[in-house]
Amino acid sequence: QQxxxxxxxxLTVWEGETAILNxxxxxxxxxxxxxxxxxxxxGPALLIAIRSVSDKKEDGRFTIFFNKREKNLxxxxxxxxxxxxxxxxCAARGGNYQLIWGSGTKLIIKx
Amino acid sequence: DPxxxxxxxYLVAVTGSEKILIxxxxxxxxxxxxxxxxxxxxxxxxxxxxxxxxxxxxxASSRFQPQSSKKNHLDLQIxxxxxxxxxxxxCASSQEGLxxxxxxxxxxxxxxxxx
Numbered sequence: 001q002q003x004x005x006x007x008x009x010x011l012t013v014w015e016g017e018t019a020i021l022n023x024x025x026x027x028x029x030x031x032x033x034x035x036x037x038x039x040x041x042x043g044p045a046l047l048i049a050i051r052s053v054s055d056k057k058e059d060g061r062f063t064i065f066f067n068k069r070e071k072n073l074x075x076x077x078x079x080x081x082x083x084x085x086x087x088x089x090c091a092a093r094g095g096n097y098q099l100i101w102g103s104g105t106k107l108i109i110k111x
Numbered sequence: 112d113p114x115x116x117x118x119x120x121y122l123v124a125v126t127g128s129e130k131i132l133i134x135x136x137x138x139x140x141x142x143x144x145x146x147x148x149x150x151x152x153x154x155x156x157x158x159x160x161x162x163x164x165x166x167x168x169x170x171a172s173s174r175f176q177p178q179s180s181k182k183n184h185l186d187l188q189i190x191x192x193x194x195x196x197x198x199x200x201x202c203a204s205s206q207e208g209l210x211x212x213x214x215x216x217x218x219x220x221x222x223x224x225x226x
Contacts, residue, residue: 034214036215042217043203043217044201089153101154101155104154
């Protein structure tokens with residue numbers, strides 16, 4: 001049973017478009033949702049995160065939209081650039097403070 | 112300079128042998144973790160340690176044994192290696208607080224290939 005689900009294994013968008021990566025979860029007790037970005041040959045790195053008390057978190061070109069009622073969230077990457085090509089992991093913090101990870105979405109930005 | 116050092120970066124082993132993956136973190140964090148990444152499971156949590164004590168173990172096999180000799184070290188010993196153990200193993204750390212785990216910082220990984 002996958003508690004955090006990323007709907008797309010891969011996503012391709014053109015440079016300059018907005019890339020939208022989706023994530024859903026099952027446990028309404030999850031309270032913190034980070035997105036990690038991973039480039040080939042490197043470990044994942046925190047990109048942006050949101051707490052369940054908020055419905056939006058913005059950091060430059062990256063925005064998380066969070067819907068607590070529907071138990072889903074999405075990461076929007078505005079004006080996407082080839083350097084944004086990476087794998088993006090959605091995660092959720094559970095009651096024991098451990099992170100539950102999604103399976104990742106590989107984003108390809110075509111120039 | 113990398114703040115989490117993993118050694119070796121690449122290693123090849125034969126089935127049945129034993130290997131130790133080294134991890135040292137210089138972030139002053141009190142929690143350390145091991146994760147595994149392969150084509151089958153993109154990011155799989157294995158162990159978490161806090162103040163050198165095991166907090167969580169999600170690895171079914173006892174062939175995987177973490178070892179913490181110092182506060183900023185968490186090595187991973189893998190015995191009786193199998194081809195299925197081929198993966199990239201990531202060490203991570205975080206600063207635990209009242210709100211639970213903070214941001215995870217990952218090393219660059221150790222890519223293990225078992226022949």
